Amino acid sequence: MDFSKDLALIRPELSLSIFAIIVLMAELLIKRKEVIALLSLLAIAFTGIILVNTDSGFAFNRMYVSDGYSLFFKLLFFVSAILTILLSIRYLGMEKAHYGEYYSLLLFSVLGMSFMASSNDLILLYLGTELMALSVYVLAGFTRHRVKSNEAALKYFLLGAFSSAILLYGISFIYLFTGTTNLQDISLRISQGDTDPLLLISLILIASAFAFKIAAVPFHMWSPDVYEGAPTPITAFMSVGPKAAGFSVIARVFIVAFGSIAFNWKVILILLSVLTMIVGNLLAISQRNIKRMLAYSSIAHSGYALLGIIAGTPEGIASTMNYLLIYTFMNIGAFAIVIILATVTSPPPVTSPPIVGEDLSDYEGLAKREPLWAALMLIFMFSLTGIPPTAGFVGKFYLFMSVINAGYLWLAIIAVIMSAVSAYFYLRVVMLMYMKEPVKAISAHPSLSEAVAVTISTSLVLIIGILPYYFIEFTRAAMSL
Amino acid sequence: MGYPVLSTVIFLPVIGALILLFISRRQEVAIKGISLLFTTATFLLSLPLFFNFDKSYKGMQFEEVFEWIPAWNIRYHLGVDGISVLFVLLSALIGPLCVLISWDSIKEKVKEFYIALLLIEAAMIGVFSSLDFFLFYVFWEAMLIPMYLIIGVWGGPRRIYSAIKFFLYTLVGSVLMLVGIIVLYFNGGNTFDIPTLMTKEFPYKLQLILFWAFFAAFAVKVPMWPLHTWLPDAHTEAPTAGSVILAGILIKMGAYGFLRFSIPLFPDATKAMAPVMLALSVIAIIYGAVICLVQSDLKRLIAYSSVSHMGFVTLGIFALNQQGLEGAILQMVNHGIVTGALFLLVGIIYERSHSREISHYGGLATVLPVYAGFFMVFTLAAIGLPGLNGFIGEFLIILGGFKASKLAGALAATGIIIGAAYMLWLYQRVFFQEPNPNIRDYKDMNLREIITLLPLVVLVFWIGVYPNTFLSFMHESVKDLLVKLQ
Numbered sequence: 001m002d003f004s005k006d007l008a009l010i011r012p013e014l015s016l017s018i019f020a021i022i023v024l025m026a027e028l029l030i031k032r033k034e035v036i037a038l039l040s041l042l043a044i045a046f047t048g049i050i051l052v053n054t055d056s057g058f059a060f061n062r063m064y065v066s067d068g069y070s071l072f073f074k075l076l077f078f079v080s081a082i083l084t085i086l087l088s089i090r091y092l093g094m095e096k097a098h099y100g101e102y103y104s105l106l107l108f109s110v111l112g113m114s115f116m117a118s119s120n121d122l123i124l125l126y127l128g129t130e131l132m133a134l135s136v137y138v139l140a141g142f143t144r145h146r147v148k149s150n151e152a153a154l155k156y157f158l159l160g161a162f163s164s165a166i167l168l169y170g171i172s173f174i175y176l177f178t179g180t181t182n183l184q185d186i187s188l189r190i191s192q193g194d195t196d197p198l199l200l201i202s203l204i205l206i207a208s209a210f211a212f213k214i215a216a217v218p219f220h221m222w223s224p225d226v227y228e229g230a231p232t233p234i235t236a237f238m239s240v241g242p243k244a245a246g247f248s249v250i251a252r253v254f255i256v257a258f259g260s261i262a263f264n265w266k267v268i269l270i271l272l273s274v275l276t277m278i279v280g281n282l283l284a285i286s287q288r289n290i291k292r293m294l295a296y297s298s299i300a301h302s303g304y305a306l307l308g309i310i311a312g313t314p315e316g317i318a319s320t321m322n323y324l325l326i327y328t329f330m331n332i333g334a335f336a337i338v339i340i341l342a343t344v345t346s347p348p349p350v351t352s353p354p355i356v357g358e359d360l361s362d363y364e365g366l367a368k369r370e371p372l373w374a375a376l377m378l379i380f381m382f383s384l385t386g387i388p389p390t391a392g393f394v395g396k397f398y399l400f401m402s403v404i405n406a407g408y409l410w411l412a413i414i415a416v417i418m419s420a421v422s423a424y425f426y427l428r429v430v431m432l433m434y435m436k437e438p439v440k441a442i443s444a445h446p447s448l449s450e451a452v453a454v455t456i457s458t459s460l461v462l463i464i465g466i467l468p469y470y471f472i473e474f475t476r477a478a479m480s481l
Numbered sequence: 482m483g484y485p486v487l488s489t490v491i492f493l494p495v496i497g498a499l500i501l502l503f504i505s506r507r508q509e510v511a512i513k514g515i516s517l518l519f520t521t522a523t524f525l526l527s528l529p530l531f532f533n534f535d536k537s538y539k540g541m542q543f544e545e546v547f548e549w550i551p552a553w554n555i556r557y558h559l560g561v562d563g564i565s566v567l568f569v570l571l572s573a574l575i576g577p578l579c580v581l582i583s584w585d586s587i588k589e590k591v592k593e594f595y596i597a598l599l600l601i602e603a604a605m606i607g608v609f610s611s612l613d614f615f616l617f618y619v620f621w622e623a624m625l626i627p628m629y630l631i632i633g634v635w636g637g638p639r640r641i642y643s644a645i646k647f648f649l650y651t652l653v654g655s656v657l658m659l660v661g662i663i664v665l666y667f668n669g670g671n672t673f674d675i676p677t678l679m680t681k682e683f684p685y686k687l688q689l690i691l692f693w694a695f696f697a698a699f700a701v702k703v704p705m706w707p708l709h710t711w712l713p714d715a716h717t718e719a720p721t722a723g724s725v726i727l728a729g730i731l732i733k734m735g736a737y738g739f740l741r742f743s744i745p746l747f748p749d750a751t752k753a754m755a756p757v758m759l760a761l762s763v764i765a766i767i768y769g770a771v772i773c774l775v776q777s778d779l780k781r782l783i784a785y786s787s788v789s790h791m792g793f794v795t796l797g798i799f800a801l802n803q804q805g806l807e808g809a810i811l812q813m814v815n816h817g818i819v820t821g822a823l824f825l826l827v828g829i830i831y832e833r834s835h836s837r838e839i840s841h842y843g844g845l846a847t848v849l850p851v852y853a854g855f856f857m858v859f860t861l862a863a864i865g866l867p868g869l870n871g872f873i874g875e876f877l878i879i880l881g882g883f884k885a886s887k888l889a890g891a892l893a894a895t896g897i898i899i900g901a902a903y904m905l906w907l908y909q910r911v912f913f914q915e916p917n918p919n920i921r922d923y924k925d926m927n928l929r930e931i932i933t934l935l936p937l938v939v940l941v942f943w944i945g946v947y948p949n950t951f952l953s954f955m956h957e958s959v960k961d962l963l964v965k966l967q
Binding site: 367368371378389397413419424431435468469 | 553
């Protein structure tokens with residue numbers, strides 16, 4: 001292994017780190033924050049080009065792996081970061097919190113997520129997770145003048161620190177048992193020896209830590225508060241980027257390292273998935289704040305996405321990846337409408353006026369005042385419910401197919417029943433928009449970048465819904481664990 | 482034919498809807514005109530299905546096949562046979578009528594209404610002509626979105642409650658069918674192609690499970706007792722066009738599902754479960770009819786009569802013999818025409834009175850003679866007067882019912898008597914007696930309204946006098962269905 005070959009493989013990460021630092025420096029020199037946002041967009045696009053031209057293989061003593069799987073997830077992170085940046089510009093200006101560090105932190109978190117997707121070693125995995133988490137803690141508290149934003153950051157940080165500790169604890173048990181942190185070596189050792197109770201404890205610890213990252217019940221407590229308090233673009237980002245990163249490590253660690261004791265971790269994941277689908281969907285029904293509602297919905301969607309990993313087959317993993325891709329577009333799309341409607345009545349930071357567009361009652365009669373945005377919200381709500389011909393249906397269909405094929409018919413039945421339950425709260429938004437009379441004078445003033453983000457999300461939700469072929473083939477080709 | 486008929490009639494309304502997107506919402510006349518143009522064109526272009534259909538061939542005709550999602554072996558596969566062709570035609574006919582009847586009554590969000598109407602028409606035709614389960618499910622579910630909006634946005638006072646109830650009921654049933662479809666896929670050799678799956682034989686236990694999974698979806702749609710409670714709410718609260726689509730087409734999709742999927746795919750389970758289904762059908766017939774006797778709401782009465790009439794349809798289907806099946810299919814068409822027309826008529830009077838209470842009316846025959854004439858035709862058709870279409874269907878069904886079970890046949894026949902009672906009593910209370918002061922200055926039907934109803938009157942007499950035109954479509958396909966049951 002020569003060093004230059006290793007470096008060549010991590011070119012995307014190198015590019016991201018350099019750009020993240022450049023963006024941080026640019027903050028000192030450039031007054032107009034839009035320029036910094038543009039710079040960050042270009043940085044991600046540039047890194048994306050590098051990424052698709054990077055070879056696959058192992059690097060740094062098999063600590064780092066570049067394969068189709070990591071490529072898929074990195075592209076997913078980049079897309080979610082690009083959409084987030086597009087949605088942030090006006091929002092941060094409105095909140096008078098437009099600082100360059102925001103974009104730098106976003107890039108750093110994407111860097112952490114990229115390492116997570118590429119980690120073939122528990123140590124690198126931990127480092128990536130921490131880099132991502134630390135950046136997102138700060139981003140969640142970015143609107144400093146808002147109490148809820150501070151609460152979100154603190155809560156996320158405290159609970160996140162616990163989950164990191166639990167992860168480390170689990171990793172140390174594995175090291176104790178196998179003497180290694182490399183995923184393939186762990187798998188080798190496990191298949192040679194018998195399953196130790198210690199190993200099961202470490203599985204539980206690791207699964208709990210990952211469950212925290214993807215907000216699976218019962219490790220979901222942080223997410224409604226954090227999603228509600230964080231600036232909305234960051235909420236949108238958290239619900240797709242870091243969540244997808246969590247899934248990328250769950251699938252890789254459990255399949256690659258613990259593939260031979262799949263029965264043991266499947267029990268844990270099934271329990272998590274069932275609880276997550278039921279609790280997430282049921283609690284979403286009673287929410288009055290759309291960000292909280294989408295937080296619980298996001299919890300529920302983690303439960304669906306786990307189904308593919310439970311199936312454990314290549315098709316299953318591909319269906320989870322496909323679902324995360326689809327979920328990215330439909331959920332960011334839904335948040336994009338919330339962001340477009342977001343306005344403040346008086347200028348912060350002197351006071352912290354409530355942001356219009358966050359309470360569900362703000363959506364009453366929206367179809368009359370803003371027919372276009374209401375119609376798009378309708379598409380995203382139906383997609384989240386999983387009604388054809390939207391992408392959400394294709395995603396769920398693929399998941400159900402793989403989980404039924406793997407023999408878990410009863411899990412699929414729970415999942416479809418809970419999707420029917422979810423129709424109730426998604427449709428309530430539609431009901432408020434279309435079937436009530438407007439009471440509040442809400443009007444949208446979308447900026448160009450927001451319009452671009454919504455256009456991208458909407459078109460993909462519809463295209464994947466109607467012509468899913470290329471996306472399914474793409475995911476299948478990328479699935480290479 | 483020079484063009485792919487089925488794709489044309491599915492996508493023409495979609496194109497119409499897309500064009501409407503780009504028309505200013507202030508151009509209401511243009512919006513209505515384009516909707517009428519596209520729905521009429523759809524109907525006219527569907528006519529080759531009527532004239533060029535080969536009645537001597539039992540299999541699928543007008544087939545179109547394209548690869549869609551090769552990864553899952555999913556194809557865009559359309560086609561019709563003797564069972565489905567009449568429903569495609571009926572859906573295409575109902576389209577322009579719905580546009581005409583909504584012309585003046587829809588005043589708010591006009592653009593959205595017609596977009597929803599056009600999309601629902603496309604989805605309905607899609608359901609009846611798809612031969613791939615994935616495609617079928619896409620259309621089956623896609624139709625929920627516009628229907629939910631039509632009930633919820635343009636409906637009556639309890640529209641929101643009714644819309645969500647409709648949506649949840651149907652969705653829960655449908656998702657269970659979705660699971661069934663996927664199980665079928667893996668057990669039938671990884672294919673969603675319906676004609677291919679029909680050639681396979683499934684073990685009895687699997688058939689039974691799948692029969693009930695599909696039952697969940699179809700029984701809610703029909704609706705069969707005791708899953709019918711969404712229907713009176715949805716039909717009553719929906720705007721006229723919505724009620725017409727619900728009664729005319731949407732609830733037929735459930736019965737069509739039994740015919741198209743349950744019988745040929747799960748023949749053994751169907752035979753084993755037929756007694757249960759017959760019992761549920763008889764309960765629906767009598768229960769629906771008795772409830773009609775106590776309704777004070779005009780629209781709700783007609784809605785409940787649907788429960789009773791659809792009971793006849795399921796009775797005919799699960800009698801599992803030639804008469805029963807043909808009677809059921811014909812009765813589905815009849816019910817679509819007659820109940821659709823009755824909802825149109827209720828809509829016409831509601832536009833004048835804004836009241837659905839029967840007690841609001843009385844003596845309408847003296848003030849609106851033309852209206853009373855139309856209403857009389859459809860009332861008699863609903864009762865099953867010989868010479869009108871209802872008679873043929875009900876006669877065949879009861880004939881088939883007697884063959885299957887004497888008790889079921891006898892009980893169903895009493896349903897007809899109660900049916901005559903509530904319809905005639907309704908007619909008496911609304912049209913005869915002293916004119917109610919409320920109704921004195923109501924205007925009779927205008928030309929647009931007469932044109933809307935005329936095609937349906939023609940059909941009522943046509944089927945009543947010469948049913949063979951329509952029965953001849955289904956002979957071969959029904960025979961083929963019965964062969965599968967042997």
